[in-house]
Amino acid sequence: MAVTIKDVAKVANVAPSTVSRVIANSPRISEKTKERVREVMDQLGYHPNFIARSLASQSTRAIGLVMPSSTDVVFQNPFFPTVLTGLSEGAHSKQYALHMTTGKTEDEIFDGVVAMVQGGRVDGVVLLYSKVEDRVIAYLKERNFPFVVIGKPFKDDENTSYVDNDNFKAGKEVTEHLIQLGHDRIAFIGGNLDLVVTVERLLGYEKALRNSGIHLEDNYIVNDEFLRESGQDAVEVLLSLDQPPTAMVVADDLMALGVLNKLDEMGIAVPQDVSIVSFNNVLIAEMARPPLTSVDINIFDLGYQAAKSLIQIIENPNEPIKRIIVPFKIVTRYSCGHPKDYKEVLV
Amino acid sequence: MAVTIKDVAKVANVAPSTVSRVIANSPRISEKTKERVREVMDQLGYHPNFIARSLASQSTRAIGLVMPSSTDVVFQNPFFPTVLTGLSEGAHSKQYALHMTTGKTEDEIFDGVVAMVQGGRVDGVVLLYSKVEDRVIAYLKERNFPFVVIGKPFKDDENTSYVDNDNFKAGKEVTEHLIQLGHDRIAFIGGNLDLVVTVERLLGYEKALRNSGIHLEDNYIVNDEFLRESGQDAVEVLLSLDQPPTAMVVADDLMALGVLNKLDEMGIAVPQDVSIVSFNNVLIAEMARPPLTSVDINIFDLGYQAAKSLIQIIENPNEPIKRIIVPFKIVTRYSCGHPKDYKEVLV
DNA sequence: TTGTATGCGTTATCAC
DNA sequence: GTGATAACGCATACAA
Numbered sequence: 001m002a003v004t005i006k007d008v009a010k011v012a013n014v015a016p017s018t019v020s021r022v023i024a025n026s027p028r029i030s031e032k033t034k035e036r037v038r039e040v041m042d043q044l045g046y047h048p049n050f051i052a053r054s055l056a057s058q059s060t061r062a063i064g065l066v067m068p069s070s071t072d073v074v075f076q077n078p079f080f081p082t083v084l085t086g087l088s089e090g091a092h093s094k095q096y097a098l099h100m101t102t103g104k105t106e107d108e109i110f111d112g113v114v115a116m117v118q119g120g121r122v123d124g125v126v127l128l129y130s131k132v133e134d135r136v137i138a139y140l141k142e143r144n145f146p147f148v149v150i151g152k153p154f155k156d157d158e159n160t161s162y163v164d165n166d167n168f169k170a171g172k173e174v175t176e177h178l179i180q181l182g183h184d185r186i187a188f189i190g191g192n193l194d195l196v197v198t199v200e201r202l203l204g205y206e207k208a209l210r211n212s213g214i215h216l217e218d219n220y221i222v223n224d225e226f227l228r229e230s231g232q233d234a235v236e237v238l239l240s241l242d243q244p245p246t247a248m249v250v251a252d253d254l255m256a257l258g259v260l261n262k263l264d265e266m267g268i269a270v271p272q273d274v275s276i277v278s279f280n281n282v283l284i285a286e287m288a289r290p291p292l293t294s295v296d297i298n299i300f301d302l303g304y305q306a307a308k309s310l311i312q313i314i315e316n317p318n319e320p321i322k323r324i325i326v327p328f329k330i331v332t333r334y335s336c337g338h339p340k341d342y343k344e345v346l347v
Numbered sequence: 348m349a350v351t352i353k354d355v356a357k358v359a360n361v362a363p364s365t366v367s368r369v370i371a372n373s374p375r376i377s378e379k380t381k382e383r384v385r386e387v388m389d390q391l392g393y394h395p396n397f398i399a400r401s402l403a404s405q406s407t408r409a410i411g412l413v414m415p416s417s418t419d420v421v422f423q424n425p426f427f428p429t430v431l432t433g434l435s436e437g438a439h440s441k442q443y444a445l446h447m448t449t450g451k452t453e454d455e456i457f458d459g460v461v462a463m464v465q466g467g468r469v470d471g472v473v474l475l476y477s478k479v480e481d482r483v484i485a486y487l488k489e490r491n492f493p494f495v496v497i498g499k500p501f502k503d504d505e506n507t508s509y510v511d512n513d514n515f516k517a518g519k520e521v522t523e524h525l526i527q528l529g530h531d532r533i534a535f536i537g538g539n540l541d542l543v544v545t546v547e548r549l550l551g552y553e554k555a556l557r558n559s560g561i562h563l564e565d566n567y568i569v570n571d572e573f574l575r576e577s578g579q580d581a582v583e584v585l586l587s588l589d590q591p592p593t594a595m596v597v598a599d600d601l602m603a604l605g606v607l608n609k610l611d612e613m614g615i616a617v618p619q620d621v622s623i624v625s626f627n628n629v630l631i632a633e634m635a636r637p638p639l640t641s642v643d644i645n646i647f648d649l650g651y652q653a654a655k656s657l658i659q660i661i662e663n664p665n666e667p668i669k670r671i672i673v674p675f676k677i678v679t680r681y682s683c684g685h686p687k688d689y690k691e692v693l694v
Numbered sequence: 695t696t697g698t699a700t701g702c703g704t705t706a707t708c709a710c
Numbered sequence: 711g712t713g714a715t716a717a718c719g720c721a722t723a724c725a726a
Contacts, residue, residue, distance in 0.1 A: 047465030399703030
């Protein structure tokens, strides 16, 4: 049996409550006793029992992570290890532990969250995805349980805490980048429209085109699953158009990799024949051939901020709603160029 | 305040202990009371409090996951989301929850584990990495705390439970594959030699060469960090040799991607000029150009088996040491061919 | 400044 | 079959 507060108390010749106070570093204990008690703790190898502490204090110092469906290909995205790192660091800095829940189906995930929350395993929850209609969010709200979502919630975003990039702006700027290079036949290859990110980026793309007076070609917009095969299908469809696009905005690096492959297979050169920009700037963006111009959305920070603000919400009951926008940065590499018919205009 | 066992007891007109027995589905309770109590639980929306239960029963039904250093590039590997999925499924199937700990330095990780273990947050631990010298393992062993490691422990592997592939055999077979294609100038690009996998694969590679009477060229073996830049450096070194290799065994898909890029940059064609095989068979192996022949090590199963066997160990105090070998499979794609000077021999 | 007593929500050991 | 009651290890209100 592990050494408890009582054992320490006995050896140090004080009451258990005193030991407890020493642990909490209560100012009402004399330095002298503190020291003595601490010595005994060391000597006995005492470690506080989190479970007992949680029960007594009604707080676990643990935050729950809700992952997207594990069957979802999205889960394979290097995005996750990176947010995890940020989350972990943010939690760690405030001495919080991480608890996880996944599931294959939406129901499994939901049940997992309920068990975690009602079971009192965690003090708050962060959602690692942001879907269009979400039972989990509804549930959390109804119970008034602390949570923050990574990504922008689909509805009622004024009343829910989240940390996100300005994906609309990112979509817009990235498209403008292409326009400045001389492109006006720009396609958008997005992922699942259930995901809020996708639609935000799409909207930004459309805005940029409209701002520049470029016609919005419906055929230029392809939304499919977030991953590879679809990226490849999309390319085929796009290039068989009468007026194929000369540039593509792709909603995710991994998907862009698929696009790149398909293009290569079809004998189309990047960036000579078509330019590509994508999002997230995970490792593979840098490792692709050619290295991809990609939007660095600061994934680590997304996680870090999420943890930090959740903890604030937990510890301060009437903390106001937090909406944190993490800045992004377009990282220019070698996947973009001028369209073929582009003539540099000297002013 | 949440509804407790007492509330249920009151409404159902039974003692709290009875409710507890109903939850545990004790056979000593009549079906009739069980039903009534269950009805009340539903009606009141009762959910058991895990914390209280843990304290009373001295078991948390949670398993701790120890990640490698989050600063380590290894962490970026898609390997992790996949093991996580397996782990999660294995744990879930036995109603276990997942607890996580990461850290930047080895010390942070170690402290995290200690807190988790001594703090009684978890009933067992699985290590998601396997390093050459590891304090964590030493600590767990000394305390006789249930754990299993994913990957082969460096030392004392007869006395520690683990789940792993036969990486020696995999390294050997993959090399033999190359030999059969006619190669005899085969290089090995490995990762950090601190990682046990790397050395196992290397050993297998060497064995295959020796078996075939091929000279072991020291210059053909490059070990560096697990990731890209190094993969690229390695390639440069290898190809500047007098007798450059015609084939390469690369210890990881991600690294192979780097190799592929470097090769492309140097104008060397795969598989025409040099053949490549790699390990892990993550998504990018399939998405690389050309798609990589890679060893599918069944990452999901690695996680799944680890969870399952840890739980067995937890629940059965004198369960013997478990050593589980998950089978692998070479997935042949388009990165391997005959060496240029190869003449098909008709028998 | 320190000690005593009680409770946190369960499970488990006795009784009956 | 079911009901009291004592742990589990700690925090905290109240005493002293």
